[in-house]
Amino acid sequence: MPDTIKRAPISQQPFKVEKPLDLNAIGGMISIQINEKKVSVPLGTTILEACRDNHIHIPTLCHHPDLCIAGVCRVCVVEVDGMRTLQASCSFPITASIKIKTSSELVRKARRNIIDLLLSEHHGECYACVKNKNCELQTLSKEYGVDNMRFGHVKEPVYEVDFSSTSLVRDMNKCVLCRRCIRTCIDLQEVGVLEAINRGDKTQISTFYDKPLQDVICINCGQCLNRCPTGALYSNDPSDEIWRAIDDPQKHVVIQTAPSPRAAIGEEFGYAPGHSFTPELNTALKRIGFDRVFDTNFTADLTILEEGTELLTRLKKAIVDKDTTVKLPQFTSCSPGWIKFIEHFYPEHLDYLSTAKSPQQMFGAIIKTFYAQEQGIDPKDIVSVSLMPCSAKKFECNRPEMDASGFRDVDYGLTTRELAKMIREAGIFLPELPKSGFDEPFGEASGAGLIFGATGGVMEAALRTVYELVTGREVPFENLRIEACRGFEGIKEASVKLENVLPAYSFLEGVNFKFMVAHGTANAKQVMELLREGKLSDVHFVEIMACPGGCLGGGGQPIPTSEEIRKQRAKAIYAEEEGLPIRKSHENPHVKYIYEKFIPEGPCSELSHKLLHTHYKKRGRYII
Amino acid sequence: MENNFKKTKREGVVIFSPYESGSSIKKALEIGRENILFEVRESKMKGRGGAGFPTATKWMLVAASRADKKYMICNADEGEPGTFKDRVLLTEYPALVFDGMVVGGYTIGSEIGILYLRGEYIFMLEELEDFLQSMRKQNLLGKNILGKEGFNFDIAIRLGSGAYVCGEETALIESLEGHRGEPRNRPPYPVNTGYMGYPTVVNNVETLASIPQIITKGADWFKAHGTDKSTGSKLFSVSGDCEKPGVYELPWGTSLNELVEIVGATNTKAIQVGGASGICIPKSQFDRKLSYEDASTGGSIMIFNQSRKMLKVLKNFMEFFVEESCGQCTPCRIGNIKLLEGVVKIEKGDYTFSYINSLKDLSKTMQVASKCGLGQSSPNPFISILENFKDEIFSSNGNGANHA
Known part of the structure; x- marks a missing residue:
């Protein structure tokens, strides 16, 4: 019996053939042929997995390792001997000895045509896009040598950009309908704010009654942002306001940094995941012009x-x-x-x-009360910024009740990606900076935080x-x-x-x-x-x-x-x-x-x- | 909509031949599952929805699978432009269709049959429900049917909501489950993972209506009609420029020339065989035969005479697909838009031949890379009309004229 609690339609759920427990059993391994090369894979492996395991690159767009398989973009199609049509490699489990061609003329032409089609409906102005140089559609078009828009190109935006949410921005002009956001929202997070509406040429991703994001039950987790292959979904970026505050000599701009961005920001500068840049980041933030750099871990300790x-x-x-x-x-x-x-x-x-309260909000309240008193700064002159791994923090600091200090406890929530952009804007290459510590009076926090x-x-x-x-x-x-x-x-x-x-x-x-x-x-x-x-x-x-x-x-x-x-x-x-x-x-x-x-x-x-x-x-x- | 078909006695060699309600169920229960499957297999019956999958194979796969529940679904989402044969069957021969479902249900070991009725056919709902009720009274439905201990089967009717794509079997199942009507990834096929995850047979109305005739009269009788590879007969919904449009039962293998004769079409330029997603055949090829191996169709025959502009015909088809694509996969969703754009550009004379060729190339991609049959067949009219009528379309009176 299928799990009825799962809300994702079966059309967007993978067909899983359970991999055998004992691969040595008869039928446990299947020998297949990929581009003349004979390999042997466990029963139930998808063609995509089999190819990637054998170092054969298959382009994908709607496929995401965290999400169930949709098989809708059709970029990953391959030729399977004996089948009339091309097969989407992401959704095809291998259960028989098959011969696969991953780059035949038919396949190459199909992929190129599909990419051209996607581009023709994508209002992409790459140089003015948050995802410039980190866009999967851009990468695909480069991979397949797109040199002209054979099927035309959208010249003017069609949809109004939804800026209503304090956390998320939806620009459906850039959407390629890969439906990762839907699968993220419905299946991964089980929130269910986003769904496809209409059909045919009018298909689009929408919310309940097409309401703006602030008027639906979006929890601002931003998981859809992390999985959108293009620039259709991104976070509401406050960096311009923060720059303005930094440039204003009247303002005392402080920033608290959470641990997760520090462990991940290196990825924005080309480092493999798993490098923490806490001390370098402290230096960078001071060079950017923040007056004080604090460690959110301090209020994490307080929270505990x-x-x-x-x-x-x-x-x-x-x-x-x-x-x-x-x-x-x-x-x-x-x-x-x-x-x-x-x-x-x-x-x-x-x-x-x-x-x-969350550590961010505790810190906000402490900064504009205790810290302001101790340092003799008028809290109205303090601009409190928080570096967070989180898009929902932007919503949190704007919650009306978060004004215990008599002011906005935290003025701006900044994400890792947005800070990386500010660091680049300031002409700083983070990983090469000298190290420095956090500022007093909060100093270093405990590892528990x-x-x-x-x-x-x-x-x-x-x-x-x-x-x-x-x-x-x-x-x-x-x-x-x-x-x-x-x-x-x-x-x-x-x-x-x-x-x-x-x-x-x-x-x-x-x-x-x-x-x-x-x-x-x-x-x-x-x-x-x-x-x-x-x-x-x-x-x-x-x-x-x-x-x-x-x-x-x-x-x-x-x-x-x-x-x-x-x-x-x-x-x-x-x-x-x-x-x-x-x-x-x-x-x-x-x-x-x-x-x-x-x-x-x-x-x-x-x-x-x-x-x-x-x-x-x-x-x-x-x-x- | 009202039922404006005349309830006259129709003529036909197989489906429209005399049949007594319930007789096939009775016989089926006598001869048993193996013999039903044998007869159906021997008859070489193929699915009448258009794809032509052998019916016996589909039934055997489900009959052989082990599951708590199995479903027998009748696909009455008759949405292909120019098809109205299922409507005739359901309004005039419901006994054939429902008896076919009962026989199928018995064979595959299902207890629940569902008739997925096209939303626009709501006008026949009451009559169909009445008919089912009378079947229940005669114990042709319900518990221990006709005294067969342990054979319980009943049929429910569900209405579609108007999407063309829901005629695709996996989209139909999604729709039945209450989701957006969108085709699923295949594999898995419905015979493995169908309605609610259970093994499911989805058969066209006409397929099921043929079953009672095969069971009562035998595979050999059935096979005597039609061709070697396309056995039996087919209902054709004939429309367009002819004197006698309507539903005709003709044996497979009838040539287009013969058909034109029968329906009284004169001055014919072309016939669209298989509906919007079919192929357009010019007069010069009217010796082609209607059959799975030659001019295959789910039943739609549209006749165009010399006064019709083929570019306009094509435009109409493409507009249909642009709207009716489910919007899920890229080749179909955007591909159809681009083909329509191409047609409009040809109309305006604003095109280059290299652009037309890249559209043809795109059509081929759509045929092989789309997720379901809709996108795989929607370029058919584009390819066949452009190929067969290029002299007309790119000449001065075909509206593709202004090109320098």
Whole structure:
């Protein structure tokens, strides 16, 4: 029985022939012939996989390693002996001994014709496009030597560009209808904002009733941006305003940088995924003209203390006071995509969310209050920028309630890609810069904050702190590595037994502290369905990140993306973490300082609630 | 729309030959699955929707597959321009169609039959439902049909929503499942993964209507009509410039010359065989025979006399495809737009021959690279009309004239 929960139509789902477990069994391997070369592949391998494994390049456009197979662009067609028509190699599983030709005249002509067709309907002005030099259509046309527009070219834009969303821009004039965005939205993220409408020449990608993006249930995760092969989808770029602020001597421009962009920005400068450029980036940001460069990890540490305290309070209320109104498990609230997701899809479950703001917003509130006071700067002159891997952060900092300081707590959310552009604009080659540290008074943060960038990171950081708060001992894992939180499995689940706890937490003695980690809203949905069915009653804490892989796979990260790339980024983050002197949030001296000096009543106190906590909005599925 | 066909007795050697409602079901239950499959295979019956896939093979594949459920779907999304034979069958010979479904359902081991009825045919819905009800009363549908223990089968009618592409079997299944009507990737074929993921037979109305006749009268009788490779007879929906348009049952192998005679067409210039996605045959080739091996058709025959401008005919077809492509794959979605653009340019005299040649080249790509039969066959009229009528089209009275 097909999975009816999956919303993607079967026409856009792959035909999978399960690969045999035992390849040595009879029929396990199939011998085929690719361009006269005899090779042997496991049963069920697609032609595309077989060719790539044998170093034969097949061009693709609608195919994406993260997404189900659509077989709609037809760029990857190959000739299969005995078949009347060409076959899309991405969607053809090998189940018999076949002969394939990947570059015969018929195939070459077909590909060239298809690319010409795509170009004829694509309003591409490459030099004025965000995806210039990182566009798959551009690459294809180069590969196939397109030298003239045989079938014409769109001279004037047809569609109005949708700038309504604070996070995303949709320019359907550049859309080639590969439907990756649809598959991302419906299948990968299970949000379902984008779908094809009309048919024939009027086919286009659209939203519910063709409404602008701000009026539909888009969660701004930006996963579609990362997978759009052209410049049809991109993030709403605030860099012009930021330059203006930098150039304005009146303004004190500060920037906080999140860990994920630092682990990925090298890719924008030609480095393979998996190189972290934190110290070089600090130098670059100062050269660009930011007055102060701070580390978002500092407020990640703060988040852990607030969120951890909140969790312990909830546990106490539930266990000691037998308060049945307390909602458990507590869900993390760092990911703005996830927040909007739950607000739209599970508005009745908002009470399960931690009220702690995300690190970005905590920092915003701290900068325009505590920092402004300490430095004697009028907060109205401060322009607070955040470098994030995330397109939803742009939406988050524009949420009306994010003004605890009396001003916009964070003025601009900047993505990795946009900052890379600013760095290039400033004539800087990032990887070759000298290294420098973060600015005081927040300085270097703990490694616990750093690993927020990978899925499971918040949980790992929280456990390190909560376990130690409760028992007075370090978490019982080698080198503080909580492997149960790591890795890219969709939903992870584990538990730690709390034993010999400190007297203050005697109510937790013997409790099997159970936690879950999910990334990608499709997985979040599964967790929420479990919650609805009452199957999470023994779980205490759940971390959810809207994007696959966590922040390092965010919608503002360098393009392309794939699981392999995300794994490399995670590796870079974990490697950087192990080298840091402080690896537990509660040991961050600057965090201690903030509490002593600025919030003396400690985490979850009244002032902390005013500045560092927030509330959510029951949005529901229809925006009226 | 009203049913404006006259309910007169039609003449024909196979489908329109006398048939008693329910008799084939009775016989089928007597002879058993193996013998049904044997008869159908022996009859060399091929799918009447146009593609000509051997019906017995399709049934055998599903009959042999193991699944909790199997479906028997009748494709009544008769959308090919110029086809109206299924309409005649459903309004005048519903017993043939439904009995064929029951026999098919019995053979493949299905309990559920679905008639996917073209949205525009809603006017016949009530009558069809009434007919199904009367079949239920006679125990030709329902539980333990005609006393056959364990053979349960019923038929539901679903309406299409007006997309031409939903006549393509996988798009039809998508539509039945409630999705956009878009063809799926093949493989998998519906015989493996069809409606709701279960093995499914999708047969044309006429295919199913032929089955009861084969079962009751035998494969040899059926094979006596038609040609060696195209056995039996075919319903042709004849329209256009002729005296007697309508639905004709003629044996396969009838030549176009004979057809022209029968329907009373004079001064004929060309015949479009197979609807908009078929080929256009000029008078000089009227000795060609209607059959799978020569001039193949799902039933649509459009006759054009000397007064018609072929470029205009072509333009009309291409406009149809531009609108009716599902919009999924590149060659079909944009290719048809470009072919139409080409036709318009020829009309205006604004073209070069190298441009026309690149369009011909494009047509070939569409034929081999499109995802489904729609895009694979939509360039057919472009290729055949341009080839067969180039003297007219590129001459001074054919409107392709102004080219210097």
